[in-house]
Amino acid sequence: MAALLLRTSRGLGACLRVATGCPSPSSCVVAAWSSARWPREGAVAWRTHAQVRHYSSSDKLSIDMDDKTGVAVLKLSNPPVNSLSLELLTELAIGLDKLEMNPSCRGVIMTSAHPHIFSAGLDVSEMMGKPTEHYREFWRAVQEMWLKLYGSSLVTIAAINGSSPAGGCLMAMCCDYRLMADNPKYSIGLNETKLGIVAPFWFRDTMMGVVGTRVTERSLQLGLMYSPAEAVHVGLVDRTVPEETVFEEARTEMARWLKIPDHARQITKSMMRKTTIDHLLAQRDSDISNFANFISKDSIQKSLTAYMQALRQPKK
Ligand SMILES: CCC/C=C/C(=O)SCCNC(=O)CCNC(=O)[C@H](O)C(C)(C)COP(=O)([O-])OP(=O)([O-])OC[C@H]1O[C@@H](n2cnc3c(N)ncnc32)[C@H](O)[C@@H]1OP(=O)([O-])[O-]
Numbered sequence: 001m002a003a004l005l006l007r008t009s010r011g012l013g014a015c016l017r018v019a020t021g022c023p024s025p026s027s028c029v030v031a032a033w034s035s036a037r038w039p040r041e042g043a044v045a046w047r048t049h050a051q052v053r054h055y056s057s058s059d060k061l062s063i064d065m066d067d068k069t070g071v072a073v074l075k076l077s078n079p080p081v082n083s084l085s086l087e088l089l090t091e092l093a094i095g096l097d098k099l100e101m102n103p104s105c106r107g108v109i110m111t112s113a114h115p116h117i118f119s120a121g122l123d124v125s126e127m128m129g130k131p132t133e134h135y136r137e138f139w140r141a142v143q144e145m146w147l148k149l150y151g152s153s154l155v156t157i158a159a160i161n162g163s164s165p166a167g168g169c170l171m172a173m174c175c176d177y178r179l180m181a182d183n184p185k186y187s188i189g190l191n192e193t194k195l196g197i198v199a200p201f202w203f204r205d206t207m208m209g210v211v212g213t214r215v216t217e218r219s220l221q222l223g224l225m226y227s228p229a230e231a232v233h234v235g236l237v238d239r240t241v242p243e244e245t246v247f248e249e250a251r252t253e254m255a256r257w258l259k260i261p262d263h264a265r266q267i268t269k270s271m272m273r274k275t276t277i278d279h280l281l282a283q284r285d286s287d288i289s290n291f292a293n294f295i296s297k298d299s300i301q302k303s304l305t306a307y308m309q310a311l312r313q314p315k316k
Contacts, residue, residue, distance in 0.1 A: 055098050058091040062113065065099065070106035071254055072099050072154075077113035081120035084167050088123075089141040096148040106258055107155035109250045110175060112162055116186070121166030124195070127295050128304050135292040142167070143202075143284060149174040150206060151277050153266045155257040159250035160237065164188040165225060166199075169236075173206045176257065176269070178236070179250050180228045181243035187225040188236060194223035196303030198294070200287060205276045211235045 055063035060078040065071075074095060076082040084092075099105045112118045126138045149156065149171060158172040160180040169188050172178050180188065190207060192199040199220055207216045215234045218224065231237035241249040257265070280287065294300060 056091060056095050058087070060085075060088045061091045061095060063095045063099070065102065065105055067104050070104055070258065071251070072105055072108045074099075074108055074110045075113040076111070076119055079114060081117045082112055082114060082168070083120045083123035083125075084142070084145070085123040086126055086138050086141050089138075089145045093141070093144040093148045096145075096152060099154060100148070100152060105154060106262060107157065107254050108152070109157050109159055109247070109254060110171065111159035111247060111250070115162065117162040117168075118158075118160045118164040118188075119168030119171060120163070121168045121170075124304055124308055127197075128301060128308070132292050132296055135295050136288050139288045139291040140284075143280065143287065146170065146174065146202065146206075147277065147280070150273060153262075153269065155254060155265070157250050157254055157257070159246045160186075160188065161243070161246045162186055165191050166195075170203055170206060173210050173236070177253055178238050179246055179253065180231060180237045180240050181246050182228050182240035183243050184227050184229070186228055188228070188231050189223070189225040190220055191223040191225050193221060195307045196300060200291065202276065202280045202287075205279065207236075209272070209276065 051067040053065045053067065055065055055072070060076070062073075062075045062077055064073050066073075074092075076088070078085065078088050082088075096108075099108055122142065127135065130138075152174075156175040156177075158175040158178045160172055160178060162181065163186045164172055164180075165187065166189075169190050172188065180186065190199050190203060192203075204216060204220060207219065211219070211234050215236075219226075219234075219236075226234060226236055228237060228240045232240055239249075
């Protein structure tokens, strides 16, 4: 395969274009797979000194890259519930981009710095009482984060150490593998309909890629949140593990994935995800307009306000 010889090509997008005979960068793969990072397997071997680099200067996100293992740890750290604000989404996209560009990096473990919450999903306050321009900017940042994470050529593992509704579930579903703490108090799922809002087609497609059409349809319509055991049962999570071992289990799982030659795994991953990514890339602007129009409606604003008020009530 000619692609395997192209050390100087611009990453997986270019490799898959050559491998699949697709002539045009604009009609093919994946803007997100854009860095020169080829090949990776040898990258770890010649380094003799362990070196951990801190990649994020944000206090809402820490990214530590271990040059010796080739594994980065990305920790969400946005109290109280790791909600995805415009700022955090932007930091995530930048951080993922930096890792993608680093030829030593082969995998990322995504987790939360807070006990009990992986991420509460999109920051609802970013979707309330703001001008349309803000909604457009916010939604572009949501898209960008998804493109970087779902389109990452790295091995991505979600160490889900707490509840993970909506956008939190989306991030976990973007990863190649999901481990969740076996605490029955935690839940995970796309609950958008319960807020009176609609998960867009690329949230749906991401979920369909993980759990299939029937479970996605039922889950989305009912806004289902699953306990860890239920999530394993429907295939939303690959495995539950004792809470205190989530991170170590994620490391062990990562080692398993890193035994596969990078180029073969990356091209395979790209083939699996290309259609879904292309679908959004082709409709990015209309998707932004749809979101901004929808979220600006009075009825939706009322729905979100009621949801946030209910959330603030003392829990029984
Ligand atoms: C088309 C669009 C697609 C949409 C995708 C989405 O992701 S939509 C997102 C869908 N996401 C959801 O539906 C998740 C809703 N959240 C939850 O279910 C729970 O908060 C929890 C299980 C994450 C944590 O339970 P817990 O008992 O540990 O914590 P707690 O409940 O006491 O909250 C603490 C504080 O955080 C606040 N806050 C919470 N979430 C958000 C948020 N997303 N944003 C902003 N703020 C949020 C909450 O109001 C409270 O503020 P207060 O009163 O201190 O000023």
